[in-house]
Amino acid sequence: MHVDRIERSIGKLIEEISNGEILLPEIQREYVWKPTQVAKLMDSIYRGYPFGSLLFWETDEAPETRDMFISGPEAAPTKPPLFLLDGQQRLTSLHRVFTDHPGAQVVFHVENQKFQNQSAATQRDPKWVKVADVLDQKASIMRLAQRLLDAGSSLPDHEIEERLGRIKELRNRRFVMEVLKGFPYEEVAEIFVRVNSGGRRLGTLDLAMATLSTRWKGVLAELQSESEHWLRHGYGHIDVNFLSRALAGVVLGRGLSVWSHSKLRQTSDTDLERGWEVVKRGLRRLIPLLRSHLKLTRSDPLPSMIVLIPLVVLLGERRDDTIDPETSNGVIYWLLLATIRTRYSGSTDTRLSQDIRAARQEDPVRSLLEGLNVESSRAEVTERALRGRTKESPYFFLSLLVALVGNARDWWTGTEILPDVGDAPRLEHHHVHPPSTLDDPRFDKGMINDLANLVFISGQANKKINGRSPAEYFPELSDEELRSHLVPLDEALRNPDGYQRFLNNRRALLADAMNSLLDxxxxxxxxxxxxxxxxxxxxxxxxxxxxxxxxxxGRIVFTASGDGFAWAGSASMGELDNAIESARVAGIDSDVTIAGESVPVEMIEDSLQVPIGPFLVTGTPEEWRAVFDRELETSQPLSALPPIDAKQWDGNLTKFAITSTD
Known part of the structure; x- marks a missing residue:
């Protein structure tokens, strides 16, 4: 066994990928880079910055492979392939840029020497040139320069040609390559895990998947086949990642951690195969329950897929084929409460470990409920709990469920609000009182987007509303059509003057329906x-x-309140956004200043946690991003920023889900 160190040009590597002479072993994860990251890579190479080395494996074995996320014609290989272990994101990105892939339309501004992904604005501005056009070996730098001069570039022609020439020369920049020779697959997998545990951090799920693929050859194909089965049945979120976590959970008896891959390496083939049968059997028992008990024909409304894993363990390990009503009802009850309580919004795998253990107890439903601290009380949804909740709240999911069990249908069209997979339109929701009718200082965005103002109707039905007040369009609907969506019938609530009372009344109806569902x-x-x-x-x-x-x-203002306290503070939106992106993309912890105090932005397992005033706000990076996108859509001018009497919070912190913010 030895390691060769060589160099190879970017252009040659691109050619070898196209020829099938560079392949991805099954242990590799999917391509995850975003267009902004691709543009930054091009910028780094253009400026002569270091852009890292590559790690390959040369072997006479024939390991399982996975497709690279590229497109274009492929030539026949002329030599044995190298298997890429480290550098997939960079090489795939470069191949996409060089071959003009639709997902990597990077453009270059010749005057400010900036790279970014193509947008409507850059398409309208002729001073932006597509990088793929410059890299085309048949492209003429002189003609491209003339085109930019004709577009009004203020640079002299020789300067334009020099800058475009530097892009052209990117093909000749060279990567340092380390090539492992003579290493067995198991050792290569261990090297892969170690290399990818540092720098740009892989999550525990990525590492577990890499280890599973070495322990059980062909596991990716097994997971993909199962995933495709559930995709055909409407549960597309039962994907390879979910199945990997579920399999690891069954085999290890707990959630994932940094030591999971070493434990999985020690797992016998028999245990892996037995665990896989448990996962498949559990899903084939659980999904029909969701369909029959909750009318949940598809997976996309579920706020969390992880909440299914303890139930997969519970049902998959049962010896008898029939499930008694008490168990099936208890399974659904726990799922609903775990969703309301955002069970997995922080320390996901720690809680998953607790719940898998509980699912294996003699009385699993009672044990699972003990984990939610409701083993000796009857949970109830109150009108107060629904105040200020929006579509990011877990109650949004419950509001869909109560509409489904109440046989609500789309207004005017009469179609189902969650059709089976065969019909598969996108689930939509719209405002009962359209925002245009609530353009009044009395109603802030939180009130307008309140959960109680949202109903599950189609875009076609929303066009029929066309911005009209309920006072205008409700007469076109029957009382039953309104009642099935838990909309109050009092005509005094149909105008803006009655909007606050409309919210109160509808919250009460929703709370009653949710309690009936729980009961x-x-x-x-x-x-x-x-x-x-x-x-x-x-x-x-x-x-x-x-x-x-x-x-x-820009500044983002936080206002917190509860019984006996109120707090306000603000943070730089740019600083907070950068911290969230660092955590989401690279798993890097950082700090931000909120209310004049530096606070940590930390990844705890797969949850991002930020102390904000009296709360420890938690959620996945994707949930944080969704909330930020919501705020960007409704941002106000910086000149409207109010004065804030910010004070540092010195009391205890209460966990609060980012999805419950307004």
């Missing part, structure tokens, strides 16, 4: 106990308001 599945041993709020965060609120944008010194 339907509540285990008998909870019938005689006291009630408690289903949501520990009821009565707490965290409002966000953005003034300005990410790049113009």
């Amino acid at each position: 339907r599945f509540r285990p008998p041993f909870l019938n005689e106990v006291a009630t408690e709020n289903a949501d520990p965060s009821a009565g707490l609120s965290l409002d966000l308001a953005l003034y300005g944008g990410i790049r113009d010194g």
Whole structure:
């Protein structure tokens, strides 16, 4: 066994990828880079910055491979392939740029020497040139330069040609390559895990998947086949990543951690195969329950897929083929409460470990409920708990469920609001009181987008509303059409003057329906106990308001409130956005200044946690990004930023899900 160190030009590597002479072993994860990262890579190479080395494996073995995320004609290989272990994101990105892939339309501004992904604005501005056009070996630098001069570039022609020539020369920049020779697959996998555990951090799921592929040859094909089965049945979120985590959970008996890959390496083939059968059997028992008990024909409304894993363990390890009603109802009851309580919004794998252990107890439903601290109380949804909730809240999912069990249908068209996979339109929601009718200082964006103002109707039905007040369009609908969506019938609530009372009344109707849903599945041993709020965060609120944008010194204002306290503070939107991106893309912890105090932005397992005033706000990086996108859509001018009497919070912190913010 030895390691060769060589160099090869970017152009040659691109050619070898196209010829099938560079392949991805099965242990590699998917291509995940975003267009902005691709543009930054091109910028680094253009400026002569270091752009890293590559790690390959040369072997006479024939390991399982996975497709590279590229397109274009492929030539026949003329030599044995090299298997890429480190550098997939960079090489795939470069191949996409060089071959004009639709997902890598990088353009270059010749005057400010800036790279970015193509947009409508750059398409309108002729001073932007597509990098792929410059890299085309048949392209004439002189003609491209003349085109830019004709577009009004202020640079002299020789300067334009020099800058375009530097792009042309990117093909000749050279990567340092390390090539492993004579190493067995198991050792290569260990090297892959170690290399990818540093620098740009792989998550525990990526590492577990890499290890599984070495322990069980062809596991990726098994997972993909199962994933395709559920995609055909409407549950497309049962993907390879979910199945990998579920399999690891069954085999290890817990969630993933940094030591998971070493434990998986020690797992016998028999245990892996037995675990895989448990996963498949559990899913084939659980999904029909979701369909029959909740009318959930598709997976996209589920706020969290991880909540299914303990139930897969519970049902998949049962010896009998029939599931008694008490168990099936208890499974649904726990799923609903775990969703309300955002069970997996922080320390996901720690909680998953607890829940997998509970699912294997003699009385699994009771044990799972003990993990939610409701084993001796009957959970109840209150009108107060629904105040200020929006579509990011887990109650949005419950509002869909109560509409489904109430046989609600699309207004005017009469179609189902969650059709089976054969019909598969996108699930939509729209405002009962359209925003255009609530253009009044009395109603802030939180009130307008309140969960109680949202119904599950199609875009076609929303066009029929066409910005009209309920006072105008409700007469076109029957009382039953409104009642099935839990819309109050009082005509006094159909105008803006009655909007606040409309929200209060509809929240009460939603809360009653949600409690009826919970009561339907509540285990008998909870019938005689006291009630408690289903949501520990009821009565707490965290409002966000953005003034300005990410790049113009914009500020995001946080306003927190609860029983006996109120707090406000702000942060730089750019600083917070950079911290979230660093965590999302690279798993790098950082700090931001909120209310004049430096606070940590930390990745704890796969959850991002930020102390904001009285709350420890938690959620996945994707959930944080969705909330930021929501605020960007409704941002106000920076000049409208109000004065804030910011004070540092010195009390205890309460966990608060980012999806529950307004």
